[in-house]
Amino acid sequence: MGTEFLELKFRLYDGTDIGPNKYATTTTVGSLKESILSQWPKDKEQNPRTINDLKLINAGRILENDKTLAESRVPVGEIPGTVVTMHVVVRLPAPEKGPEKPPSKKIKESRCSCTIL
Secondary structure: OOOOEEEEEEEOOOOOEEEEEEEEOOOEHHHHHHHHHHHOOOOOOOOOOOHHHEEEEEOOEEOOOOOEOOOOOOOOOOOOOOOEEEEEEEOOOOOOOOOOOOOOOOOOOOOOOOOOO
16 A cells, blocks of 8 residues: 655745645654745744744644654545645744742732812
8 A cells, every 4th residue: 555645735824825745644743844944934023943833733733743644633635636734833932031020929009099170
């Protein structure tokens, strides 16, 4: 039995697409993310640096890096010749800040002041 292939495109946060391209169902999600990184448009506002900055969503589920397309239950050949669209979410790490101040234990009092003229 031959290897099955899926035609996938990746929808970015601003509605633009990467692809479509064909991938074997044995391709891991991590490999897909590496492919997305290599094709990422340079003019975008958010530029992921690693595969951990990306989340792939298919049919409402976030796909895991170590799973293959077949293990992720991506629809295979339901309608011949169709392109499966996956959504790409960029989640950049938070910028490093200095040490956080502990929250103040003082309860702020609400003070009202009215002036009648």
